[in-house]
Amino acid sequence: MTNTKLKVAVFDGSGDFCFWKTRMLAHLRILGLKGVLKEQESIAPPTEAEEADPENMKKRIEDEKSRRELCEKALDIIFLNIGDKVLRKIDQCTTGAEAWSMLERLYLVNSLPIRVYLQLKVYNYRMRDSNSLDDNIDEFLKMISDLNNLQIQVPDEVQAILILSSLPEKYDMLKETLKYG
Incomplete structure (x- = not known):
């Protein structure tokens, strides 16, 4: 594990959750904590053979600890x-995986109306003359990113046609x- 100090912007519920999530995952990956964001089954009770071997039991206890x-570190960082x-x-969550899952449920809305709305927004997108070309492209790419976060892929060729x-x-x-x- 590294002692690198990294700064991730605080997510206050009003910003872009998908970008915050991407940055947090990168931060947790650097710290070697990304794997703990998945709910893990509790460790099965030791078998009689394992209980008879004190060295095996000691290793098992250390692994669980x-x-x-x-x-706990992942939860604290979140x-x-x-x-x-x-x-x-989410303050009642006791594990990083539980907190992460709750955040996704709260802020990564994946309902059918949202999916339809975002797709229509992309396919009906029109650039504004008042914005620079870079600002318009950035707005378009944000919409594509939102769709990607909902597992809706828009091929590059289609994106080029939509931008054009x-x-x-x-x-x-x-x-x-x-x-x-």
């Missing part, structure tokens, strides 16, 4: 990187050239 410590409003919603068709009128010549040139 180590696993618990990692779970708690330290969320705002008060979000913490109140969403360009403002001042790019009509460019659109025609790219379509037919």
Whole structure:
């Protein structure tokens, strides 16, 4: 494990959960804690043969203690990187996996209406003249990222067609050239 100090922005419930989640996963991966975000089955009781071997029992106890410590560290890191409003919603969680699962349930909405809404938003997207091209592309990529987080893939070719068709009128010549040139 490394002692690298990393800073992840605090998630207060109003920002982009998907970006925060990506940064937190990277942070937890660096610290070697990503694996504890999955609910683990409790360790099966030792068999008689295992109980008879004191060395095996000692190793088993140390492994369980180590696993618990990692779970507590992951939970602490999650708690330290969320705002008060979000913490109140998950402060009863006792493991990192439980807290992570609760955050995903609360902030990674995956209902059918949301899925339909996001897809329609992407397929009906039109760039605004008032925004720079970079700002418009960033807005489009955020929508694509939201769909990816819901396991809805938009192929690169389709993305290119959608961006091309969403360009403002001042790019009509460019659109025609790219379509037919």
